[in-house]
Amino acid sequence: MHNLRYYFESDNENVNVRVHYLDARDLSAHAYLQTPNQRDDYRFARHDRVVLLDDPALAYYLRQSSRLPSRDVAAIGINNATLLERAHAQGIPLALTTVAIEESAGLARQITNKDALLLLYSATPAGRQLKQQALEHLGEAGWEQITARTWESVYATGLESKDQAILALDAPLMLARHTPASELADYFQQTLDPLFCYAAYLRDYGCVGGAFINVASLAHLVAHRLTHNETLSQSLDVPLELSLSYSLLDQLPPGIDVKVLDIPAFQQIPRWAWLVILGLLLTLISVAGIAWWRLRRKQQFVDLIAHEAEYDALTHLYNRRKILAVLERMMASEKPVWLLYVDLDGFRDINDTLGHAQGDQLLQGFAKLLRSLAKGRANYGRIGGDEFLILCHQKKHALTLAQRLVRELDNPFLIDNQHLTLRCSIGVVTFPQQAENATQLLHCAEVALYAAKSRDEPIALFTEQMRNDQARHTALAQDLERAIDEGGDQLELHIQPIVSLKRQAIVGGEVLLRWRHPVEGSISPGTFIPIAEGSDLILKLNDWVVKQTIQRLAAEALYRDISYLAINISAKQLYARRFAAEASELAKQYGVPSRALSFEMTEHVRLMDITSVQQQILELRDAGFGVALDDFGAGYTSISFLQQIQFSSVKIDRSLTAGLCSDNADTSRHLMQGLLYLGDRLSKQVIIEGVETLAESDLLQNMGADHVQGYYYYRPMPWEDFTRQVKPSLSANAARHPAHRQQH
Template structure:
């Protein structure tokens, strides 16, 4: 939406007001006759125009800008009225009409102007913040009273100060400087600078100079209406009207929406206290020879002390609130409102010191990462809050639930427990079951719960938490959405697991990994046209380990990335050797889901292929259904680029995961591998299994995907998949996984009938 155009009348009014100020300045400096009337009429005219300009811009803005400009319009109206009354009374023979009515009008303008500043987009939003800013301005203004006394009235005789209106004239510049201090406080960096406030600040400074100069001239009996200093007042009004030409910066509105207030610079904090030292010195200098302090200074200092006490009381209250907030931040989780890890640990240690029965339930959400990946972190945060509420209701008074971080929660059960921890775990699992209608959302994960009860085998709270963690991983291994209690067997298994992880970290560097290849045959000819690279680990103590024994650990620890890179390079090297004897063969390698999310996947693949001079079409990447369906758009784009380069993309173990037609449309696959669990049932004349394999084969044909039947072990299974029309087969029927030298011996066609 294009910004609204400023009306032509506004520009004409600004030019006219500027000409009035310029004309008045020339008139007064030249000392032409009628200067007093010119001064009064000019001030009334420009202040009236400024009031109209502020009122006009107020109608075009939403709150709080409307309040800001409306209050400034009221300020200019009061200035025009005050100057009009001043002019009328002066022409009526009052000389310098320092009457209560004029003073009341100008003071009311100060009040509305101050209220306008506190309503601006840069002002604090809270009442406490606004009160603090107002008190800062009052402190500066009161501190400047004794300073102004020394500057203006120091050399005047006491008789010259008998007129109270003459001495109390110091209040005008004091109020001006109070407003200027408030403006500096609210517009101080690092807030974005709004040019309107800058122009208004210049106007306030101009008015402060005018009021200070006027008071000094009057005090020394050297002021007469029409003095050149009079031009400063209409100039300040002109600047107020000019400020309406500047819209607020967008960042001000954004800050208002977020409610975030940036930290002020150090000088902003010290600003109200800087003039206080000068005020103390001025009080000493202002003492009369008789030792008395002028009444105005005495009253001003008493007021200053009162305001300082009020300001410090407000600061002390804010400090107490800040301490309370910091305690909440330190001991509670900001997302869910639950106690955090620090609070949980402190309560656990206190419970252990009480020597009562203590149990810990450690919960880890199953599949929560997929929620963040598919729906974004905002959806994940909402889900965590919902889960926290359900688990809090399920726990009740039987324990203290805390969020330890991420998707990990813990429950402390201590003292006289009304329910066993196992029953509490069942209640928590039931609370996490999706409600009617939530099953279709796909954003409600279950939880795995580990239970550990304090006993003689524990020496500290860390041992108890370690056992709960061991039990939680056992619950995940048991199929998730379950609980397990830590036992000596689980503890021993965890130690073995930790040792295996430590050994796995050395496996790649010490060349302990090896590759075997299982042939993939052309079912129509029996020829070996491809092979799947299968990883093995030659463990120095445990012997050769299959991938199921160590790859899950590699995925949990992040070692899978280094292992995957080694597999890709080793498979490409083997394929290059093989293609020297059979130029059309290909090799397939399994890729972990973690590697799909790596932006350097394409570089890894192309680098491995290029290093051995292998064409990209000779490599196929095998990926599980779950890894593919949970992939982001960036992952799918990455796979599409690889497919367009010629790399094959195979869906491994098809039928065991989502098997949804919608995701087949999205995934850039070139090959589909039917899971061996379906092929295995073909031997038993299972009509459903036969129909399933046949359906998958037709589905693959519709999507132009090559089909590989996995797990073919018998002649009956071979005959069935061949009759169904599968193009390729893989399994012990055609060959077991073997090292590369043995694979090279299978280049002759395999007798598919044997």
């Protein structure tokens, strides 16, 4: 505004010209227009003019114009569309900022060569209004992405990414109240360089480039008209000027053109002319109304079809076709591409158990989570039922996003008053280092995803060894399924006895599966069980083990000599709605009492819907079966989980047993005593795994432990050997003969 005052006075040497200017900050402090004649300093003279500096000033002038002396008024920096129309109607010349914003944004794109734009604005009503106007005008300028942040948030946290051109819409007014402009300029020049602006006064806050309104030239035009007694209501050409830091001159592309914003003349229209125009408009609307409505409906239909062609109808993420097209475009950019292949573990079981309606809500909840984590940093889409793709140009963003996604999924989703917990597996691969085209890239990502599942890890980065492992896993999965379908001749049931220290006898056993491959020989359960867990093959394998166990118990009447046999089942088995009923029917069919069977499951069941877990385990308990929580103490299962779920027994993990005679033995012994006490108070049988030495056995016996299992007593043995061990003639002294003295 000092420029305006200078040029007004310098071009009017023989006339006393004063400028009364008003902006949002001066409105309450000085009230120039509220009391124009009460003080000598502000009385209007012949050549006095009023310049309105922003939206609040113009709004106040329009409200009070009938009470103010008639003086020519000019307005600069008006953003509100309604105010623009009213100013035009009263013949007030305007210097608009819209073109300057568009020019500055275009300049930022040409110099930075970036297709994403970040808008900075102050956290004030005027700042938010300016942001909205900029979003509307720049939304059709071909930017791939436009985001907006306040100066305050950038000053507080900085920028996570510098892959955006940055345009300032106003000054950091809120920050400037407490921080000197020079300090702000130093910070923003270091953090945001290059920073583009549309107003010259923003140079004080670190701006280095933009297409600015030339306020000095504008003042010169107004002063010239005053000295020649010309009215200000005639149109004004608002000049723009290019302003760049020297550091950006070399980056300036050829052909940059500084355009001039022309404000067309807008004369006061008489009232009778408005009435004629209004009548014509009403006639036109009445005739064209139906046609317009039909055209609008047609356009909505076209827009809907276009949206459905690129977006998934359920999650509103990119669909498979669109995300793959984005992948091709990113690969053509000659920048590295990091692809994350995400699969929701256990979703299909939840969908089958609770119904598709809740499954759909769960997918929508996951999509919302993914959108909140990845927006502005990656492209993402749904490619199948529970499978998603995430695409990034930077490794850091890709891995950080994968880790945050896994971490956030620890928080359950609330669906229809039920807390549902999801887990995910993520395969990570990069182009062009690990693939030459999109097809190869997706295949490598699937291989990494499968590796993550088989290792029971949430994230796996692709390696060439994974490709070889997958080929072997696929072959083993086919061979295992064939072995089950052909009757299970390659499969053997082994049993590791469970010993009672108080009775000094074998009281039960844990059923373990062994596979003798016709070509590869004995294959470890640590190899083929995860392969089966990676698909529904685990259900067929569990069914085979349950049926074989019941049949052999019946054939040998073994249930008369022991309390029970424990069978390990997958958490997926609980999602089979009739598992308890089918197991009960099978036991009745062969005449085996249900108390002779106990089903063991790991803490992975805690990731299921708690209501479903309670119902399924309650059905097993009601049918007379035992239900044990395996490997307690090795993971994250809480004591409250034991209170919620009606397990009949708890198996203490071998890692706690191993610490009883270690350097930190006191802590381990206190923990073990606490768990034994807890089991007693909760009326749950406690079985201690991994007892391998006489010292461990004696310690546990002194603590009052009863049921134990481990190599000190017995190693896993074939079913036939176990049968001989538990015959009445041998069982009395069975527990007194450690396994290392026997050849099993």
